Amino acid sequence: MTRVTVENVWKTYGKQTVLERINFETAPQSFISLVGPSGCGKSTFLRMLLGDEKPSQGRILVDGVPLQAEPSPDRGVVFQKYSVFPHLTALQNVMLGLELGQSPVLGRLFGKKRRTARDMSREMLKSVGLEAAESKYPAELSGGMQQRLAIAQALVKRPKLLLLDEPFGALDPGIRAEVHEILLALWRETGMTIFMVTHDLSEAFKLGTRVIAFDRRKTRPEELEAYGATITFDLPVMRKIVPPSGAVTSPAETAEAMPKVAVAG
Numbered sequence: 001m002t003r004v005t006v007e008n009v010w011k012t013y014g015k016q017t018v019l020e021r022i023n024f025e026t027a028p029q030s031f032i033s034l035v036g037p038s039g040c041g042k043s044t045f046l047r048m049l050l051g052d053e054k055p056s057q058g059r060i061l062v063d064g065v066p067l068q069a070e071p072s073p074d075r076g077v078v079f080q081k082y083s084v085f086p087h088l089t090a091l092q093n094v095m096l097g098l099e100l101g102q103s104p105v106l107g108r109l110f111g112k113k114r115r116t117a118r119d120m121s122r123e124m125l126k127s128v129g130l131e132a133a134e135s136k137y138p139a140e141l142s143g144g145m146q147q148r149l150a151i152a153q154a155l156v157k158r159p160k161l162l163l164l165d166e167p168f169g170a171l172d173p174g175i176r177a178e179v180h181e182i183l184l185a186l187w188r189e190t191g192m193t194i195f196m197v198t199h200d201l202s203e204a205f206k207l208g209t210r211v212i213a214f215d216r217r218k219t220r221p222e223e224l225e226a227y228g229a230t231i232t233f234d235l236p237v238m239r240k241i242v243p244p245s246g247a248v249t250s251p252a253e254t255a256e257a258m259p260k261v262a263v264a265g
């Protein structure tokens with residue numbers, strides 16, 4: 001069960017402060033929804049969790065260990081679009097995650113390892129309801145199916161952390177609700193921690209065990225460069241979690257993440 005600790009994280013690009021003083025800790029098996037206005041640094045924060053960007057100040061720890069400065073199989077990511085490779089079939093897309101992880105130079109596995117990777121990938125496709133589509137290319141799949149494929153590709157390596165950057169933004173409401181259910185089932189089953197950036201507040205509260213908002217406290221034009229966004233509210237969502245054992249518990253973080261005042265400025 002993974003715990004993420006964010007200690008006084010700042011991010012600047014040149015003179016522009018994007019994020020400042022970000023501090024929080026997650027309970028194991030959290031589903032954190034990150035919300036906030038456009039340009040407030042949500043994707044930048046996700047890229048720091050992914051290891052694609054480094055904090056300018058402060059640090060991020062996963063289970064007490066400082067985050068490595070490069071992407072690792074411990075972290076899976078799904079973007080709104082273009083997460084899957086168009087020239088590979090659904091099965092090849094999922095297998096690629098395992099092949100690159102185990103054979104970074106060739107990007108291919110052989111013999112028993114390949115058969116194991118294929119079996120794991122088929123199992124993963126089944127868990128997102130795509131078992132009948134394994135030979136199809138992404139262009140032959142609907143938007144919802146492509147996002148389910150992207151989730152399968154990210155999860156086949158059993159990451160501790162799943163990072164989702166507006167993964168459902170391009171889906172229509174019916175399909176979106178379907179993919180929500182699949183994601184929630186996988187989250188409960190695996191015990192991973194999820195960070196999801198979304199512009200949709202109802203989605204944030206429906207899926208998250210905790211909703212964190214970033215925003216700027218200083219908004220005068222002359223202050224825009226010098227002051228970044230910070231956490232303006234941090235709310236636990238009261239919802240029952242059903243772990244794989246079937247025992248019903250309250251969200252683990254409810255005790256530690258007390259609601260904070262939801263006011264910026």
Ligand SMILES: Nc1ncnc2c1ncn2[C@@H]1O[C@H](COP(=O)(O)OP(=O)(O)OP(=O)(O)O)[C@@H](O)[C@H]1O
Nearest residue numbers: 013018036037038039040041042043044045197199
């Ligand atoms: N590599 C970079 N170099 C310079 N500035 C950057 C870089 N990446 C992001 N920024 C700046 O950081 C700020 C935050 O961008 P970011 O994409 O994280 O915001 P966001 O909250 O995810 O926005 P949106 O909701 O519109 O996707 C923006 O002003 C952006 O221009």
